[in-house]
Amino acid sequence: xxxxxxxKNYKFDREEDGELxxxxxxxxxxxxxxxxxxxxxxxxxxxxxxxxxxxxxxxETVDLGDGSxxxxxxxTIITGYLGSGxxxxxxxxxxQGSDKKIAVILNExxxxxxxxxxxxxxxxxxxxxxxxxxxxxCLCCSxxxxxxxxIEDMVDRSPGKIDYILLETSGIADPAPIAKMFWxxxxxxxxxxIDGIITVLDSEHILKCLDDVSEETHWxxxxxxxxxxxxxxxxxxxxxxxxxxxxxxxxxxNSEYLRSLDSRIREINSVAPFYFTKFAEISLDxxxxxxxxxxxxxxxxxxxxxxxxxxxxLHDSRMNTVMLKFRPLKGEIEYGRFLKGFLRPLLWKNxxxxxxxxxxxxxxxxxxxxGLIIINNEGxxxxxxxxxxxxxxxxxxxxxxxxxxxxxxxxxxxxxVKADIEKLLKNIL
Ligand SMILES: Nc1nc2c(ncn2[C@@H]2O[C@H](COP(=O)(O)OP(=O)(O)OP(=O)(O)O)[C@@H](O)[C@H]2O)c(=O)[nH]1
Ligand SMILES: [Zn+2]
Numbered sequence: 001x002x003x004x005x006x007x008k009n010y011k012f013d014r015e016e017d018g019e020l021x022x023x024x025x026x027x028x029x030x031x032x033x034x035x036x037x038x039x040x041x042x043x044x045x046x047x048x049x050x051x052x053x054x055x056x057x058x059x060e061t062v063d064l065g066d067g068s069x070x071x072x073x074x075x076t077i078i079t080g081y082l083g084s085g086x087x088x089x090x091x092x093x094x095x096q097g098s099d100k101k102i103a104v105i106l107n108e109x110x111x112x113x114x115x116x117x118x119x120x121x122x123x124x125x126x127x128x129x130x131x132x133x134x135x136x137x138c139l140c141c142s143x144x145x146x147x148x149x150x151i152e153d154m155v156d157r158s159p160g161k162i163d164y165i166l167l168e169t170s171g172i173a174d175p176a177p178i179a180k181m182f183w184x185x186x187x188x189x190x191x192x193x194i195d196g197i198i199t200v201l202d203s204e205h206i207l208k209c210l211d212d213v214s215e216e217t218h219w220x221x222x223x224x225x226x227x228x229x230x231x232x233x234x235x236x237x238x239x240x241x242x243x244x245x246x247x248x249x250x251x252x253x254n255s256e257y258l259r260s261l262d263s264r265i266r267e268i269n270s271v272a273p274f275y276f277t278k279f280a281e282i283s284l285d286x287x288x289x290x291x292x293x294x295x296x297x298x299x300x301x302x303x304x305x306x307x308x309x310x311x312x313x314l315h316d317s318r319m320n321t322v323m324l325k326f327r328p329l330k331g332e333i334e335y336g337r338f339l340k341g342f343l344r345p346l347l348w349k350n351x352x353x354x355x356x357x358x359x360x361x362x363x364x365x366x367x368x369x370x371g372l373i374i375i376n377n378e379g380x381x382x383x384x385x386x387x388x389x390x391x392x393x394x395x396x397x398x399x400x401x402x403x404x405x406x407x408x409x410x411x412x413x414x415x416x417v418k419a420d421i422e423k424l425l426k427n428i429l
Contacts, residue, residue, distance in 0.1 A: 060193070073155060073192045075165040076288055077179055079236045080200030081209050082171030082368035082412055083389030085246040089200055089280035090168060096284050103154060105132045105167040107147065107178070148181060148188055155191045164288065165192060171368060172232055172319050172412070175199075175239045196292035199240035199272075200280065201233075204250040205390060207264060209233035232316055234268055241292035243274035244282060318362075318414040322421055325406050326429060328374035328381075334428070335375050335384075341428040343369075346411075346421065347391050362415035369393055371409040372402070 061069040078086045090104060132154050155162065169178055175197055182188050202209075210233050237243065243265060251257055265274065275282055329335045347366055358364045369388030374381060383398035386409070411421065 070191070071163075072190070073162060073165055074195035074289065075167055075182060075192045076195050077167050077169060077175055077197045078200065079169045079173065079175040079197060079239070080171065080244075080246075081202060081206065081233050081236060083387075084171065084200040084202040084206075085244070085277075085280045086168045086171070086200050088246070089198070089244065089282075090166060092280045092282070093166065093284060093287070100164040100288070101162055102164045102166055103132065103158075103162045105151060105154075105165060107167065107169050107173065152188060152191065172316060174232055174235045176235060179239065194293050195288065196241035196290045197239050198242045198244060198287055199236045200244045200246050201237070201265070202389065203245045203247045203261060203276075206233060206245075207261065210264060210268075237265055237268045240269055240272045241290060242287055243269065243272050244280060245274055245276045246280055247278070248276045249278045319367075319412065320414075320416050322411045322416045322418045324409045324411075324418075324422060324425060326409075326425065327406060328376045329407065329429075331375065331377050335373070337428045338373070342425050343386070343393070346424065347388060347393060358415070358417045358420040364413065364415040364417070366390070366411050366413040366416065368412040369409070371407070372398060372404055373407050373409075374404060 060074070061071050078089060080086050093102070132150055151165075155165075167178070169175055179194055179197060182192055182194050209231060212233075213231055245261065245265075251261075273286075275286060329338055347369065349364075349366075366388075367390055369386060371384075371386030371388075373384040373386060375384065376382075381400055383400050383402055383404075385396045385398040387394045387396060
């Protein structure tokens, strides 16, 4: 077990920690002042700020036993439901060109990372130092070992080259098992530490997500005790150390709705500070190096379970991914047919577009669309990137140099039937 110092091993020390405040009777009129100055060590004792920052500092390095120290790398986990703006946040963090050398780990569902890459995120004038794509499936179970190994390798192969890691989880992943992975895995635990979990919410759709409970969500792990009226979005909010209420431009000045949003989120997470943003515009210092687990991580690492209420992992089995690959489109006319005859009927089903597209009896719903569309215009190659969240989609100019010979579409949603969607596409190709 890495010998990360545990705050619990510290004894209160008068000259170091200064005077303990006299017994607090609770009648003091400067009670808030007193509480602001003292912090508990997670147990009963109180320690000074200086000591806390020293412990946090020590948490950032691990003593290798031969007197040398290895700097541990902070990891910020970025979670949030499908299409909330996680990648947009990554982009904004990069564009702020911070002095940190940042590695990005993507754990996207639906193997859509090259679509993400087609909108290459640039860190200043270069892409992020490292870009580790953990591919399909969720880190919490199917990919765990692969994921841990890949992260360990990345950290080991670039000593000194990376001083911060951002991990974007897939939109439908429960963040707890991913965070736990950094605690429970011996190797990871000594080379990285969790600085905080940031949850990005789509202000326009988050209440719909929270209301979308279903008896079909299932739990990974034994002794499922947690009641079933929870969704992934609940856990993503509950685990947050910072909450970004993104897409505020979609709400306008609907203060009524904002109040309902505020109270719903506060019900789930009453402590994490939250920020309203548009296209994830927020300054780095609110998100990085927050040492959200500085105190707990220095408590005896073995009892990290109390941080994640060792509960089973939630999976919503109604969700699935449909990925289509097809030849480049021939010119603007076919591209127009693709939009009018395929994409819109699929996404605008609720607006009366023909909803007999999918034969299954379920109430199917596309929640996330990502596409890389290549159009051959008389020898000219045009690349479009499609980014959609439920019924709205953006078409962005892609990088014509992207290495892709065929179009690629990824739909993530409920009860999607690949054969039906493919048939609709065939009608227009
Ligand atoms: N109107 C509006 N659109 C936004 C905002 N932030 C992001 N978007 C758009 O929403 C879409 C999804 O944004 P992403 O950053 O890809 O979302 P994501 O959370 O990474 O999506 P997944 O990785 O699929 O879960 C993109 O088309 C963005 O341009 C915002 O504040 N307002
Ligand atoms: Zn899983």
